[in-house]
Amino acid sequence: MSRRPAAGHSGQGIPEATIARLPVYLRVLYACAEQGIATVSSEELAAAAGVNSAKLRKDLSHLGSYGTRGVGYDVDYLVYQVSRELGLTQDWPVVIVGAGNLGRALANYGGFASRGFRIAAVLDADPAVVGSEIAGHVVEGADQIEPVVTRHRVSIGVIATPAGAAQGVCDRLVAAGVTSILNFAPVVLSVPVGVDVRKVDLSIELQILAFHAQRRSVVRVAQDGKRHHQGRVMPADAQSAAAGDVVGQSAVAAP
Numbered sequence: 001m002s003r004r005p006a007a008g009h010s011g012q013g014i015p016e017a018t019i020a021r022l023p024v025y026l027r028v029l030y031a032c033a034e035q036g037i038a039t040v041s042s043e044e045l046a047a048a049a050g051v052n053s054a055k056l057r058k059d060l061s062h063l064g065s066y067g068t069r070g071v072g073y074d075v076d077y078l079v080y081q082v083s084r085e086l087g088l089t090q091d092w093p094v095v096i097v098g099a100g101n102l103g104r105a106l107a108n109y110g111g112f113a114s115r116g117f118r119i120a121a122v123l124d125a126d127p128a129v130v131g132s133e134i135a136g137h138v139v140e141g142a143d144q145i146e147p148v149v150t151r152h153r154v155s156i157g158v159i160a161t162p163a164g165a166a167q168g169v170c171d172r173l174v175a176a177g178v179t180s181i182l183n184f185a186p187v188v189l190s191v192p193v194g195v196d197v198r199k200v201d202l203s204i205e206l207q208i209l210a211f212h213a214q215r216r217s218v219v220r221v222a223q224d225g226k227r228h229h230q231g232r233v234m235p236a237d238a239q240s241a242a243a244g245d246v247v248g249q250s251a252v253a254a255p
Contacts, residue, residue, distance in 0.1 A: 014085070018059045024049045025056070026082045032075045041072035088116035093152045095178075097169050098160030099124035099132075099139050102184055106158060107135040120152035125165065142169070149176035156180045163187040170197075 028048040032040050042060075046053040060066070060073070063081045067073040083089050094117050096103050107122050122134050125142040132139050140148060148154065157173040159166050159181060166185035173181060180196045183189055189197050 014062045018062055019086075021049070021051065021055075021059055022082050022086055024051075025059070026079065026086070026088075029075055029079045029082065033079060037075055039072045040075055040078075042067060045073065083116070090116065092117050092156055093120035093154045094118065094156045094158060095120055095145075095148055095152065095154045095173075096122045096158045096160060097124070097142060097145065097173070098158075098162075098165075098184075099126075099129050099134060100160065103158075103160035104134050106160060107137065117156070120154055121148045123148065125161075145169070145172045146176045149173065149178055154178055156182065158182045158184070159189075160184045 025045065028045060029040075031048075032045075042053045042057050046056040049056065051059075057067075060078070060081075063085055065073065065078060065081050080089070094112070096107055096119060099107075099122050103122065103124070107119055112119060119135065119137065121140055122137045123140050123142050123144060124130060127141075130139050130141045149157075154176075155178060157170075157178040157180070159169055159173075161169055163185050166183065166187050167189060170181060170183070170189045170191065174191060174195055179194065181189065181191070181198070183197055183199045184201075186201055186203065188199070191197055
């Protein structure tokens with residue numbers, strides 16, 4: 001996402017890690033506002049966001065927000081502060097290139113509009129898809145990238161194409177003036193200095209989850225084995241070996 005600070009409020013000096021956590025805080029704050037919660041303590045906000053309260057207070061101090069001792073943070077004002085820092089107090093036209101299953105799902109997602117992102121157009125290279133309607137948008141041809149970006153003053157482009165087409169689409173978006181790109185294609189994009197790219201690879205996320213699931217299963221098996229040993233419940237092969245020893249001893253002791 002392009003982080004363009006609002007006039008009179010510089011975003012310089014804010015750590016990237018803090019910027020990455022701000023959307024999480026904002027999501028929690030929106031949930032608080034929807035529940036009618038007027039103030040929230042740093043401990044409550046931190047717990048809901050999955051961070052410790054000291055880190056949260058330090059993050060928010062970069063925004064000039066320190067809360068009120070014994071009271072906490074004003075939810076509505078903190079929503080404004082975080083939104084301002086993220087550039088969400090203005091409208092951001094977004095173009096989606098790629099109208100397959102993923103592109104369709106993104107276009108139909110209602111959460112973008114409430115966060116300041118307006119889907120301006122949906123494009124695709126497939127003649128069979130061009131002209132169809134998705135979420136109220138008539139799909140335009142991918143050859144219309146440049147005029148669409150100019151007409152809607154698009155600053156953010158979403159790439160939901162196959163890997164082989166992603167770099168070409170990216171080059172055209174950048175050449176047309178797009179400075180921020182959200183890439184769902186399973187490929188690393190090459191962009192010039194001054195262009196921000198955020199990559200979302202669902203298969204990588206699933207692989208990471210698989211790694212952690214595997215580790216938990218190994219630990220669980222090890223713990224189960226330890227409990228069985230403590231309970232004197234031997235595995236079948238150990239029982240067989242023990243039985244063989246008993247038979248051997250009996251044979252030696254037999255007259």
